[in-house]
Amino acid sequence: MFLCGWKIRLKSLRKTLEKVAHSFVTWTRIHILEIHKIESYDIIVLVAVLVYGVVFSYFTVLKHNLFQTYAWDLGIFDQALYTTLHGHFLYYTADLYLNLSGCFFAQHISPILLLLLPLYAIRPSATTLLVLKSFVLALGAFPLYLMAYKELKSKKIGVLLVLLYLLYPPLQASNWFDFQPQAFLPLFLFSSYYFLKAKNWKLYFLTILLALMVEEHIPLIVFLLSAYTLANNRKALLPALKNRQVNKALISVATMTLCIVWFISALYLKGSYPINQQFLVRYKATETFSVLGIEEDPLLLPVYVLLNPQRVWDALMYDYTIKFFYVILLFGPLVFLPFRDKLSLGVFVLLAPFLLSNYWAYYTIGAHYPLYFFPLIFIAAINALKQFHSTAQTMILKTALIVTILFIASTSPISPISTSFGAGKERILWYPDVNFSPTEHSESLHNLLRLIPPEASVLTQNHLFPHVSARLHAYVVPPIGRFENDTEYLRGLINKSDYVLLDLWGWDSLTATAFDEITKNGSHGFYALGANSLLLRRDYHEEPLFKEYTEHRIFEAYKDLGVASYCQKIRDLSAETGNVVLCPEGSRGTIVFGPFAYLLQGEYEVTFTIKVGDHDDSYIGTLDISDDFGESIVSKRDVYGFELRSNEWTNFTLSFASTRLRRALEFRASSSGSADIYIDRVVVERVSSIARSDFGLMTLAPGSIYLKPREHLLLEVGNITKEGFFVHQRNATSNVFWYGPYWSLSPGNYTVTFFLKTSPSPQKPDEKIITLQISANDGVNEIDKYDVFSSSFFDGEKFSGWHEFTIELTVKDCLEQVEFRGLSPSPNYDMYLAFILVEEVW
Numbered sequence: 001m002f003l004c005g006w007k008i009r010l011k012s013l014r015k016t017l018e019k020v021a022h023s024f025v026t027w028t029r030i031h032i033l034e035i036h037k038i039e040s041y042d043i044i045v046l047v048a049v050l051v052y053g054v055v056f057s058y059f060t061v062l063k064h065n066l067f068q069t070y071a072w073d074l075g076i077f078d079q080a081l082y083t084t085l086h087g088h089f090l091y092y093t094a095d096l097y098l099n100l101s102g103c104f105f106a107q108h109i110s111p112i113l114l115l116l117l118p119l120y121a122i123r124p125s126a127t128t129l130l131v132l133k134s135f136v137l138a139l140g141a142f143p144l145y146l147m148a149y150k151e152l153k154s155k156k157i158g159v160l161l162v163l164l165y166l167l168y169p170p171l172q173a174s175n176w177f178d179f180q181p182q183a184f185l186p187l188f189l190f191s192s193y194y195f196l197k198a199k200n201w202k203l204y205f206l207t208i209l210l211a212l213m214v215e216e217h218i219p220l221i222v223f224l225l226s227a228y229t230l231a232n233n234r235k236a237l238l239p240a241l242k243n244r245q246v247n248k249a250l251i252s253v254a255t256m257t258l259c260i261v262w263f264i265s266a267l268y269l270k271g272s273y274p275i276n277q278q279f280l281v282r283y284k285a286t287e288t289f290s291v292l293g294i295e296e297d298p299l300l301l302p303v304y305v306l307l308n309p310q311r312v313w314d315a316l317m318y319d320y321t322i323k324f325f326y327v328i329l330l331f332g333p334l335v336f337l338p339f340r341d342k343l344s345l346g347v348f349v350l351l352a353p354f355l356l357s358n359y360w361a362y363y364t365i366g367a368h369y370p371l372y373f374f375p376l377i378f379i380a381a382i383n384a385l386k387q388f389h390s391t392a393q394t395m396i397l398k399t400a401l402i403v404t405i406l407f408i409a410s411t412s413p414i415s416p417i418s419t420s421f422g423a424g425k426e427r428i429l430w431y432p433d434v435n436f437s438p439t440e441h442s443e444s445l446h447n448l449l450r451l452i453p454p455e456a457s458v459l460t461q462n463h464l465f466p467h468v469s470a471r472l473h474a475y476v477v478p479p480i481g482r483f484e485n486d487t488e489y490l491r492g493l494i495n496k497s498d499y500v501l502l503d504l505w506g507w508d509s510l511t512a513t514a515f516d517e518i519t520k521n522g523s524h525g526f527y528a529l530g531a532n533s534l535l536l537r538r539d540y541h542e543e544p545l546f547k548e549y550t551e552h553r554i555f556e557a558y559k560d561l562g563v564a565s566y567c568q569k570i571r572d573l574s575a576e577t578g579n580v581v582l583c584p585e586g587s588r589g590t591i592v593f594g595p596f597a598y599l600l601q602g603e604y605e606v607t608f609t610i611k612v613g614d615h616d617d618s619y620i621g622t623l624d625i626s627d628d629f630g631e632s633i634v635s636k637r638d639v640y641g642f643e644l645r646s647n648e649w650t651n652f653t654l655s656f657a658s659t660r661l662r663r664a665l666e667f668r669a670s671s672s673g674s675a676d677i678y679i680d681r682v683v684v685e686r687v688s689s690i691a692r693s694d695f696g697l698m699t700l701a702p703g704s705i706y707l708k709p710r711e712h713l714l715l716e717v718g719n720i721t722k723e724g725f726f727v728h729q730r731n732a733t734s735n736v737f738w739y740g741p742y743w744s745l746s747p748g749n750y751t752v753t754f755f756l757k758t759s760p761s762p763q764k765p766d767e768k769i770i771t772l773q774i775s776a777n778d779g780v781n782e783i784d785k786y787d788v789f790s791s792s793f794f795d796g797e798k799f800s801g802w803h804e805f806t807i808e809l810t811v812k813d814c815l816e817q818v819e820f821r822g823l824s825p826s827p828n829y830d831m832y833l834a835f836i837l838v839e840e841v842w
Contacts (some may be wrong), residue, residue: 003839036047041155045145045162049138052166056134057622058177059079061127061412063176064466066442067503068434069126071465071476073368074178079469080104082112085121086472086573094465094476097489098279106273110181126466129179137175140186141165144378147194151382154390160397165378167404169329169411170370176413176431178466181214184373185253187223188214188829189375196229201251202391208255216266219259220370224346225379226255231342239555252584288359291315301353315356319363323355325428329411330370330377333404337396338380340387346753347376365411369581444530445503451528451535452499455683459497459514462507468501480508490514491842500524500536503597506664519660532663534596550600551686555667557581557679562594575680576609585613588673591621596629598663601687603842606635606667607653617642617802618723623652625696629660634662635696637833640755641675642802648678655687655839656696672724688842693746700741700820701835702726713820713836714740725757726833729823737770737822738833745818750809752820755834762829769793769832771823772805776815783818784809802834806839 034240063069076092083091090104090113099106104113120128140163148158151355165171165186174183188211195204212218230237230252237249241692286294292315294304305312316323330351331338340343354362359622361367385393408418413431452458457473465476475493478486490510494500495516502511518524518536527537528545544550555561558569566587572580583591608623617640624636635656644650667682700713701721710763713726717734721727728737762769767790774783784808793803820838825831 015143016098026519026632027097039155041159044159045141048162048166049141050612052141053131053138055414056138056172057131060130062436063434064127064130065437065446066434066438066465067463068444069178069463071469072178072479073180074129075090075115075128075465075469075474075476076104077129077179077181078124078466079471079474081116081120081129082124082470083472083598084114084117084639087122088472091472092204093474094478095476096475098276098283100276100759101273103269103273106275108181108269110214112181112184112210115210115213124470126179126469133179133183134175136183136187137171138166140190140375142185143190143194147190147197148380148382150197152385152390152393155687157385157390157393157397159402159587160394161378161382164397164400164404165283166333167403167408168333168374168403168689169407170365170374171711172412172414173365173429173431174368174371175229176745177367180371181369182368184214185211185218185221185371186375186378189221190378191822192222193225196248196251198246201246203392204251205255205422211372212259216263216270216640217372219263219266221350221376223256223259223263224349225343226259228343230256230348232275252365275657285359287301288357289315291318291352291358292356297671298353301356305352305356305676308641315358318358319360322360322428323363324392325760326355326365329365329407330374333397333400333407334377334381335400335403337384337400338377340379340384343376343380343383347373347380350376350423350738355656356400361430361775364428364430366413396633403512411811439531441531441533444546444549448501448528448530448533448535453500453546456498457496458499458501459493460501461503461511463506464503466500473497477510477514480510486510487513487517491517492645494518494521494523498538499527500534502536503536504532504534505596505664515661526600530599532596534598544600550598550602553597553684555595555597555682555684557592559679561592561597561667561682561819563592567591572678575611575678578682580611581679583669583671583679585676586673588671591669591671592679593630593668594664596664596666597684599658599665599684599686600661601659601689601691602654602686603657603691605685605687607651608667608669608683609649609651609679609680609683610639610669611647611649611680612641613641613678614646615641615644615675616723617705618642618674618725619672619679620675621669622699623654624668624670625656626668627653627664627666630666630668633659633696634665636699637697637837638701640834642834657691657840657842659691659694693748693840695746695748695840697837699835712741712789713738713833721832724834728831729821730830731827732825733827735824737825737831739819739821741819742778743818744813745811747811747813750811751837751839751841752807752809753837754805754807754820754822755802756788757788757832757834758793758830759830762793765789765791765794767828768824768826769829770825772807773819773821773823774807774809775819775821776817778817779819779821783811783815 004021073092076094079092080090091102092104093102096102098615116132144165145158145162149155149163188207192194192207192211193202195207208222211222213273221756234251240247242251281287284297286298289298292304293308293311294301354369362369409415410430412418418429428711452468454469458466458468459475461477463481468474473496475497490513494514500518502515524536524538525540526534526544527540528535529547529549531549549683556577558581563581567581570580570582581592606625612620620639620641622636622638625634626632627634635654637652637654639652646660662737669679671677702724715726715738717732718726718728726738752774758769769788769790772786774790775781776783784807786805788805820836822833
């Protein structure tokens with residue numbers, strides 16, 4: 001019954017719209033086409049509108065496809081319109097923690113959305129809304145053109161104003177950010193003002209009603225514009241009342257009365273929807289005026305301003321440079337021409353709450369907020385132009401066009417120059433930098449989206465929600481800071497969702513909480529993998545689709561990893577990839593880093609392919625795998641010269657196991673500066689999907705910079721050479737050479753490899769050189785030991801330099817305070833320790 005009722009209402013609404021459209025077309029044919037013959041200026045306006053609509057449709061849809069649109073404000077409108085078509089009046093799910101009814105009218109009274117339904121129904125999609133927004137904003141140029149011709153008697157002037165409008169930075173910036181019904185304001189406000197001047201009262205009130213339907217605050221704007229009109233025609237009010245004549249003054253009074261009634265009615269309707277009282281402060285957005293000191297309803301702002309002059313000053317001074325530039329961006333493109341008309345005072349009345357705010361989006365371009373008042377700026381500009389003769393008007397607008405082009409070149413969202421103003425702490429543009437080139441990450445996300453059935457329930461993140469919002473059961477992880485007790489709310493969303501889509505590059509604390517809940521209860525399994533994204537499906541326990549993203553991956557250093565500024569990308573045909581990263585001798589520090597990849601739980605081998613120029617035996621550099629943006633080391637391998645041949649490619653494999661998802665892995669290489677180092681690629685192989693513990697190959701070396709003080713080897717007797725080796729010199733007598741690092745070892749099988757050298761060559765083959773010991777509990781419990789004899793340093797009859805000694809270790813119970821020690825070194829030789837490798841064997 002409910003659905004049938006809505007179909008009847010929609011049918012009735014369609015008929016009404018058809019009548020209005022027919023009336024409008026008829027009026028247009030009679031009053032415009034017959035009066036104004038089609039001229040080249042008309043064609044220029046038409047072409048300009050079409051070009052603008054096409055260009056911004058293309059770029060906003062492209063931005064959407066690159067996942068730069070959001071639940072707030074594209075996804076919620078997409079879902080609200082979709083659910084209305086399917087019998088749920090403007091229902092959306094993004095704010096269910098706050099808006100208990102789920103109806104959009106609880107947030108804003110915007111019945112204008114219902115007029116979009118016929119067009120939206122053709123293709124229910126977020127991209128439809130982006131295209132509609134671009135063309136609706138562009139259509140505002142038509143009434144502006146007609147208004148300019150009527151007031152200034154020049155189509156040329158009208159064309160210049162249209163170009164200024166379409167190139168106006170706040171317009172393009174407002175177009176850039178998602179979708180909002182405020183996009184209709186230029187079209188309706190320009191149209192209503194034109195019909196007011198043309199004294200076509202029917203179409204005037206039609207466009208006024210359409211403007212009021214945009215949002216509950218619009219009556220304030222219309223009221224102010226009507227008050228301005230009344231002030232200019234105040235002498236005609238009494239004669240109109242006496243003679244019962246309809247004129248601009250009387251129409252203005254009627255409009256102001258309508259605005260008051262509409263505003264009160266809209267607030268009453270809005271207040272009839274239930275709101276979670278826990279989030280009342282957020283619902284009223286009082287935090288956006290915290291500097292001003294508003295603690296209750298922002299509608300009481302005039303009272304706060306009168307009672308707190310010091311706070312008004314503090315609020316104005318908050319981000320005052322950005323606010324000043326905002327005013328420049330609003331009026332500067334029109335060379336401050338609107339200041340010559342009193343309507344500009346009304347603009348500042350509307351602008352005052354934004355300048356008194358501490359919410360950045362209110363006083364920078366990039367959001368939709370300039371749409372509230374820049375139509376009045378253009379109306380003021382037209383009224384100001386009437387003060388000049390036609391030649392001056394043309395010269396002023398040509399100057400304004402040049403200024404606007406300069407502004408738009410540096411601030412348009414589709415201009416590459418604007419990125420410099422959208423970066424850093426003192427950003428003056430609200431929109432972020434967008435790379436318009438598709439990436440493996442964005443393409444793989446689209447692959448995951450294709451796997452979600454159209455009617456399935458989905459939980460995802462803010463920037464992914466618009467891609468799944470055209471369904472009844474789509475849910476979004478709230479942005480951080482919305483509320484404190486989030487776990488229960490997220491748990492409820494997870495229980496409602498058949499699929500969970502997560503972008504690991506959009507990870508935050510609430511996403512982590514949602515993922516932890518999923519992991520804890522095991523409700524969803526990994527269904528498909530992306531380059532840096534995951535699709536989980538309820539009760540899925542098989543191998544994931546696209547598992548190559550974690551089973552086998554190759555990262556080419558020169559293009560897939562970050563490269564330090566002092567390193568070079570060069571061509572090297574001897575390398576597997578043909579292009580490598582070179583860190584020249586003398587440069588110390590990180591060579592490559594990134595790519596912040598994820599890996600599922602399991603056992604892995606990561607192979608670095610490197611080449612080193614001419615070198616000695618000393619420490620060359622370190623290869624490591626880190627997680628949590630470098631905060632934790634998963635696996636580490638120091639590289640020494642004695643392991644390498646000069647100018648030959650060598651593979652070093654680091655193994656590790658992880659019992660959990662690792663989401664921000666870096667494969668890093670660093671240099672000691674002792675030689676040229678070339679990095680070719682990093683190959684990641686998943687050896688097993690099962691991991692019993694979290695452990696990776698580790699290098700223990702003298703005072704390694706990668707380990708905390710109690711996690712590296714400590715020297716009891718001896719020195720550290722300039723090459724970075726421990727040395728126990730001959731003729732010194734001691735029971736302990738080195739000790740540490742006091743680790744914990746979980747149950748498992750391990751190999752511990754010691755890299756040792758003696759000098760000079762031993763003369764006795766059965767002479768004990770040193771004892772290698774593994775102990776626990778601060779040396780109290782000996783786990784294993786290995787006696788090294790002089791014969792171990794010979795390959796046949798030839799004395800070798802560095803030699804490896806390996807102890808295989810089985811740990812049945814967790815060991816604490818584990819040490820890998822060198823005991824009783826022979827006083828007859830210089831004994832060197834380069835490093836120790838500890839690796840778990842699977």
